[in-house]
Amino acid sequence: MTGAVAVATAALGATLKRPLSLFERGMYLDGQVPVAIVIPARIEGRIAEARLRQALARLQQKHPVLRSVVVAIDGRPWFEERHPAPPIPLRIVERDDDRRWERESERERGQLFDAGCEPLIRATLVRGAELSELLLTCHHCVCDGVSVLTLLRELLLLCDDPERDIGRHEAMPEVDALLPEAVLGDGAIRRRLRWKTALFKLWVRTRRIGPAVGYGTVYTLRWQLPTDDYRALALRCRQERVTVFNIVGLALMLSFRDTLGKGAIEQFSLPVDVRRFLPKLGADALFAMAPTIQLSPAIVKSFGGDEGEYWTVARGMRKDIDAKIGELGPQVHENLLGMERVHPLFDRLIAYSRSRRSGRGVTLSYLGKLDLAREYGDFRLKAVLSPTAALAPTPANLVTIVGDEEALDFALTSDDQSLPRAQADAIRDLTLQRLRMLARQGSPS
Incomplete structure (x- = not known):
């Protein structure tokens, strides 16, 4: 290989990288651990395979991290952009029953990415004659929940119009930027x-640091x-001046x-979209970090169960959440700066964890009421279902709500x-019972 060819090849092989x-x-x-978010979208109509592959390629053209692989440099992982980028993997399976998408979602959540050779995103189309599910799987090191919704929104738009x-x-950009x-x-x-x-x-x-703790099968x-x-x-929440999350989170x-006992859960956490504290980060940029605020278990320890008490406590919860989010900015800024000084202790920190x-x-994790378009040329977005995530060493206990x-x-x-x-089933049943009771009480007098 001549020197000129070698230089040109190097320029095409990797044009941008960061740790x-x-x-x-x-x-x-x-x-080495499957840490991923899987979001399912239910589609009425047909998305052609060629159109879907074209849309995935356009996503890569927009987002540099989707054109990148992960390489090791001086003992640390780096994102390294590749030209041409390895294509986003697409798997197509036939929708032979109504639960096939759930099984495929479980498979996707537990499957590792080959990050040295492929992007940290992949797609699965569970294809039916009139109804299909599109599963978008993203590694959590490149996407938070907002990022996954951004990618889903853009993917559907591009499936409808490849030239959009x-x-x-x-x-x-690195953290400082x-x-x-x-x-x-x-x-x-x-x-x-x-x-x-x-x-x-x-x-x-x-x-x-002791031995790593083991856990049971994820479900x-x-x-x-x-x-x-x-x-x-939702109507009752508007009348009571609370958000849907306030009352759902309380339930x-x-x-x-009620299922586990008053002292079983030490804390309830709520992830927050970090973009409000980082004005340089575009609303449509991919980002992994989602800081959390803590909802004290004291909120529910003395709850008596009176129907009117739900709304009083929910209004207090809303005020508390708003105050904590308002105070989160300086903490986010300091954490982003400070964490970068701890890389030499990374292995010890993970071993201790x-x-x-x-x-x-x-x-x-509440993704809110979605603002995705529903009607497209050849298909319709029927529903977006709650994402699931695999977090190390265990996802316990993650509740996503859409x-x-x-x-x-x-x-x-x-x-x-x-x-x-069995305890998860009880939590589901009690939550539905409470929400149905509150929904059917009608308008307050």
């Missing part, structure tokens, strides 16, 4: 981070609040309490040691 942030690295885990302009992002200039230029923040980071490193170094339990109940509940917290038992918390046109959709993902299936 994974500590948060991304913690999700990636050297590619969805924009293009040219770079994969996303932070507000006022934060980057604040010397007080950097001085505070130096001693905070030093204390955290000392804490990590002094932890005793997903799905259910829905039907259309009439959902619409009545779930109470159901966990794996030696501590999980499963005493619940994450309530407000779609026809129903409020739930998916509870856990493992049978952290939350036996």
